Each structure stands twice: as structure tokens, then as C-alpha cells.
Amino acid sequence: MSPPTVKLNDGTQIPAIGFGTGTALFGRDAENSVKRAIECGFTHLDGAQAYDNEDSLGAGMKAAGKPRSELYIVTKLKQGFGAAQVKPSLVESLRKLDLDFVDLFLIHSPRPLKPEDGTLQDLWQAMEAVHAEGLAKSIGVSNFTVDDLKAILPGAKIIPSVNQVEIHPYVWKAVEPIVTYGRENGNITPVSYGGLTPLVRAAGGPVDQVLPPIVERLTKTLGKPVTPAQVLSKWVTHKGAIIVTTSSKEARIKEYLEAFQVPDLTAQEIQAIDDAGAKLHKRIFMRHVFGE
Template sequence: MISQDKIRLNDGTHIPIIAFGTWTAGGGSIVTERVDQALEVGFNHIDTAQLYRNEEETGVAIRESGLSRDEIYVTTKYSGFKDIETSIQDSLKNLGLSYVDLYLIHSPRLAQGDIPALWKKMEKIKADGLAKSIGVSNFQVNDLKILLKNAKVVPAVNQIQFHPYVYEQQRAVHAFGHEQGIITEAYSALIPITRRPGGPLDAPLNKIAERLNATPDQVLLAWVKAKGAVTVTYSSKKERLEGYLEAMELELTSEDIHALDSAGAKKAKFAALMRPVLLLSLISLTYGVLRFCNIRM
């Protein structure tokens, strides 16, 4: 089992540099099986959300793992189905926990035009001990500036789509976060391989992978780590999960990073790349609402 490095957050806590995400894991017992497998392989950071409608199944896997509470790092997110005070209690009940390690606002849109007011409630959740760390997801620079203007607690994390094909567009929020002590968490880091194969990244990814005796997906995850970001990823295959953990041991050269940045900048515009992810988010939201209302699809 590979030991996972951790990054120190601005509140003094530490977050594992790679997480197993349950967004695409679906629902029901299969989620428990997938999380069980991830924990068995060596993941100790599990990322879920109210929106995904699989917190309860995730909680079953956590309990079945036999790991003590301080051996596992749990992230979940406020997705706006209920008020935030009820939502955190629901999430804790579903997960079978007394606190989560990290609680995120899933989107700035959930603030309904008043980000400072929602963040104040997040600060209370932290003060009450229901979350050790609090942060945001899908926030851009202006959203963060609005939040920080009256914040008593700086977000620990901003979870965003982050890979070489969107790096130019996400560079500003990544850099701003770094200035403010906010760690970037990367979701959909493998899109250049899983949804956009055949692009400019293929050549440098394959070249670097061959030199390092690694795979292209491992190189992408190593790129995320090189940018100082945390990875949230998923696979149903045990061997791939093992490979993802091994990727955290890879060290890219400055030339490698420059080659990937340059190739990524040649890809299509950000909006075109984001469209499939936005569509998936809409589908996921619809599915979540239907499940929440006990409506079969």
C-alpha cells in the first residue's frame, strides 16, 4: 500500500493529495462496493456530495472498512436541496459521522446572489465542529473576491475542473487561490484522455509516459500534483486505482510541465470543453432531484 502525501491547508489541517470521488459511481450497493475497493487499495480520502445521492452508501463502506475515524478523510458538499443547516445534519446522518473533514459549497449559484450570507453559515458549521475545514467548488475569481470581502474564515479549498486543456482558462482562479492560501482541487483531470483523446496532448503525454515507464493517465495526475493541486478521481477498476496512487510518486520535470501546458493551450476554447461536463452536471442534478423525490427514471 502506497502512503499518501498530504497538503497543509490554511486552517492547519492536512488533506490527502488524491481522493476517490463518488460522482460517477451511481447509487445503491454498487457505490458501497466501489468505495470499499478504493479504501482497500489504499485511498484514504473519499469525496462525495449531497447532489450525488450516495452519501449513505458511502457511509456504509466507511464503517465496513474498519478504519478509525482519523485514518480516513471525508469530503461532502452542500448542493442546495434544503437549507444548509439541515443539509449538513442530513449529510452527517447519511454518512454515519459526527463531522466531515471538508465541507464545500457545490456552486456559487447556491448562494442565490448572496455569497457572504451563505459563507457566514458555513463558518458557523466549522465553528460548531461539524466540519474541520470549509471550502467552495466551481468558484471563479470574482466569486472568491465577493466571499473574501467579509469572510472571517478563508476557504481552505476550491474544487474546480482542472487539466491541461482548461489550464489557460483556470490559471487565474488557480493563481488567485494560491495568493489567498486556497488549495485547488481538481476534478475531471483525466478528460484529455477519457473525453478528448486525439488532441495535442497525446504526443507529450505518451512521450513522458514512456520515459517514466508510466501511463498517460498517471502523467496527467502527476501534472495536477505538480501544480500544487489535489486530485479527485474515480475508476471501477482496481488496477487503475492502484495506478492512480502510484502516479503520486511520479516527478515531472519543468520541461514536462511546460510541454503539457503548451499542448493544452492549443486545444479548443474553454466553453467547448466545458459543455460535456456541464451537460453531465445537469443530468446528475436531474437524477439527484428525482432520487431525492423518490421518482424512478
């Protein structure tokens, strides 16, 4: 079953969950992982120039044999690239992916950006130009703080469709203002990466203690086992974010997709996870942008 889609501020639809080719697949051949994810039901694939594996992402798409129109392909401008590199690097990404366009092209990170490469506003104008040429159906940003959004929004002809940032309960207090600012200033959709951090990178933390009763209630309601990873995925969607995750294991890939059949969390359950998350601050990625 295909995951649901969410409408972005440019009118396009993004599948509510994407399969990532960074982290564990960084610099590695992603073909088999991508093929398996698509065969299991993923249609949204999250790539990046920096992951150094776009050619194998393209090969995985081909091997899965799904029509291009049913896939949603994301790539990101390499960190440190300036305005002049936006078009040539996207053309090179499209060559590697063997595509005519990507569905979504993101600025991977607002920093580092060398002064000789211009401002963030110049960078965003170059993104708008590749959108106008049809090389990217949607354009957005990743790892942008409120100040970074403020730097580009006043001169923007196109509002970024998404801001892909680390979102999980241990970073929610820090990231909520970015999510809220984006929503209130052009309806920028948050995309979450690192969402399973409480389970995979901070096991034993306060969130672990509040998950079991929620898992138990949802398992009873659904009539089949619900997992802690599915509860965290639900939490992310309740925060209004698209999920980007990944797995090397078929069972987990299916588990991620099946999270959309899990009933909603109650307001009290969401609050319990928020409260537990607020007891521990833990950021995993992009500290050079956000600090701790």
C-alpha cells in the same frame, strides 16, 4: 502505501488524492467502490449531497473497517441550497454518513442561488457557523470563479481552505487565473476534478501527442511501466492541486495511488503539456457557472 498529505491554510492536512463518488457513481450505490478504494489505500473520499449516495459512502467506509481518524471525508452543499439549508442539510449528510463531523464541507457551486436565499456572503457565513460548531473540520468552496471568491473574501472570518474545480490541460488557460487568485488571496488550495479528461473525454487531442515520450522517459527512470494517466496526475500535482478521481476498476485505483512514486516531470515536460493543452479548450462540467 498511504498517499502523501498537503497542509491547508487552516493547518489541517488533506490527502493529496481523493476517490470520487460523483460522475459514474452519481445516484448509485457507492458502497463496494468506496470499500475497494479504501482497501487499496485511498483515505480521502469525495462525496456530495447532490450525488444522492452519501448513505452508501458511509456504508463503504464502515465495510472497509478503517478507523475514522485515518479517513478524510468530504461532502458538498447541494447546488441551489441557501444559507438556511446549510446546517440542516449537513446534519442530514452526517446522519446518512453515520459520522459526527466531515473533514471538509464545500459549497458545491456558487450558482444557482435564488435572491430569496441571500447572497454568497450569507452562504459563506452559514458555512463558518457549522465549522464553529465542529460539524465540519474545514470548509471550502467548489466551482468558484475569481468574482465569486471576491464576493466572499472581504467579509470572511475563515478563508476557504480549498476551491474544487475542473483542472486538466484543456481547461488550464481558463482556470489558472482562479488558481493563482486563490493562492495569492489566503492560500486557497486548488482541488482538481476531471483531471483525466484528455484521456477519457477528449481522446485524440493534442495532449495525446506529447505524452508518449514523457511516459517512455519516466518508465526508464522508474524501472517499471508508467501510464499516461499517471503522467496527467503528476501534471495536476505540479500545478499545486489535490487530485480527485475515480475508477470502477481495482487496477486503475492502484495505478492512481502509485502515481505518487513516479518521478517529477521536468519543466520542459510540464511546458509541453501546457502548450498542447492550450491548443484545445474543452470544459466538461459546470458550464452553467463558467460558460464554455
